[in-house]
Amino acid sequence: MREFTNPPVVAPTQVGGLADAVYENAADDPNRVALGRKVDGVWEDVTSAEFRDEVMALAKGLLAEGVRFGDRIAIMSRTRYEWTLFDFALWSIGAQPVPVYPTSSAEQVFWMLHDASVSAAIVEHEDHVMTIGSVIDRLPNLRRLWQLDAGAVAELSAVGDHIEDEVVHRHRLAVTPDSPATVIYTSGTTGRPKGCVITHANLIFECDTLIAGWESVFQSKPGEAASTLLFLPLAHVFGRMVEVTTIRARVKLGHQPDVAAAALLPDLAAFKPTFILAVPYIFEKVFQAARRKAEAEGRLGPFEKAVEAAVRYAEAVENKAWGTGQGPGAALRMQHQLFDKLVYSKMRAAMGGRIRSAMSGGSAMSRRLGLFFAGAGITIYEGYGLTETTAAVTANPPKHTRFGTVGPPIPGTTVHIAEDGEIWLHGGQVFSGYLNEPKATDAVLHEGWLATGDLGALDRDGYLTITGRKKEVLVTSGGKTVSPVPLEERVRAHPLVAQCIVVGNDRPYIAALVTLDPEAVSHWLEMRGKPKLGPADLVRDPDLETEIRRAVVAANTLVSQAESIRTFRILAAQFTEEHGLLTPSLKLKRKAIEKTYGTEVEALYHG
Known part of the structure; x- marks a missing residue:
């Protein structure tokens, strides 16, 4: 499918502005x-x-x-x-x-x-x-x-x-x-x-x-005030x-x-929100923290079984919603009920106890992570948007979530896929232009259509999957075109990995630089009885390298051999905003990273 339009559900605003709601709310229900x-x-x-x-x-x-x-x-x-x-x-x-x-x-x-x-x-x-x-x-x-x-x-x-x-x-x-x-x-x-x-x-x-x-996300169950x-x-x-x-x-x-767990979790417990909105990184951290806790308590085996049960349960519910399955069977329902008491309810309690839904954006979330949370009782509605589109232009709707996608256009919005795969957008949330930048505005706005620079595909139901960015597509010296984002996200799914950047533009093959999650590594060393290591020694630990290699092998299953990561290097420090390697919204500054780690990149090809 090349284009999908979702009809509007709200009429265009004729008068007034954003502040009006404050005064109307107070007049209608002051207490x-x-x-x-x-x-x-x-x-x-x-x-x-x-x-x-x-x-x-x-x-x-x-x-x-x-x-x-x-x-x-x-x-x-x-x-x-x-x-x-x-x-x-x-x-x-x-x-x-x-x-x-x-x-x-x-x-x-x-x-x-x-x-x-x-x-x-x-x-x-x-x-x-x-x-x-x-x-x-x-x-x-x-x-x-x-x-x-x-x-x-x-x-x-x-x-x-x-x-x-x-x-x-x-x-x-x-x-x-x-x-x-x-x-x-x-x-x-x-x-x-x-x-x-x-x-x-x-x-x-x-x-x-x-x-x-x-509405089912923003409004809570009867007798319970919605909050976030x-x-x-x-x-x-x-x-x-x-x-x-x-x-x-x-x-x-x-x-x-x-957003550090030590500060956020107590406030979630005290405030008790009914839903939250976050970036995938937050949900990944919650999941990994729960996994580390289970391993430290000697319950990693049951935890992994609970994860698998949640994923299978949510997948069965998803299939039923789309008419491709009967829903969870009796045995799976019983297993899910048991794990809800032992595992899922404790995770929900750690997040305040009342959360049943969440919205995620900013970057892509893995299908498996979305399925796990849904199976654990918290449905995450993943969406997609830009600053230029006032946040979401697509989002998975309640009861018809397709995990691993960013959903169909929200009502009143059209998504069009250009010949080169670029996503074009039209709707009432598309911005009016860049301040003091008429040429830059003209480059992206075409008679109300926004050319996003992102690449994607629409399925037969109008659900969008993001496949990368035009400017980030790598072309190897052999002429192979590779979108780095899916590979990077799959590597980053490993508990020990904090960040991954795939390189290979004008190079003979694809390679990667990987940084580590300090909390996860500290836990990993402790569980294996290994001594605390300094960064320089840690990145040379053969067992750690084996773990990261597993993440790379898993990522390579997504692509052909010509597109696969042939080699990688573990870095001693993370990419940070302070060093100019991340944007404030935690996106990789690719050129800056490749320049800063030029020696390491060269070593991937000539080391």
């Missing part, structure tokens, strides 16, 4: 718990009316401090309650938040603030003040700087106390659906980040479509979409800035 806020380590409820009042007070303070309709205001912070507060306060007065990753370098910050002509910035802490301070002499438009950890919200709320509510409402009512809502910079695996101009209509279409089509804990970065379009969707869907929202 409903809208958000959770962590104060001195304890979660406190925030009602719709309380949130509206805080948004209003902050909006008045921003006006008092000179922020005007159409101004662009940077927010540089981790995911926290105050970010959502500022977003809706800025939208209330027609201003445009410009999200900045908290890990951005001084030069990256300079570029984004300069390119967007930012007039003020909100930062989280003193380190961010220093980062902006180091480039402030080159930012003549930047007039104000507020620091969250230094009481920015209270300070601004106080200075605007004399302004009447009506002034804010006049600004809010002047916002139209086609007004720019935010400028989100692409994380940029190559070249300089570009600012994607996302309108109020883009975000409203995206969020309302997901609310309508995935957001730990995705709000600087990323996925996190931003979640923020807006929860407010519009009237789902309780909490914020968690740290």
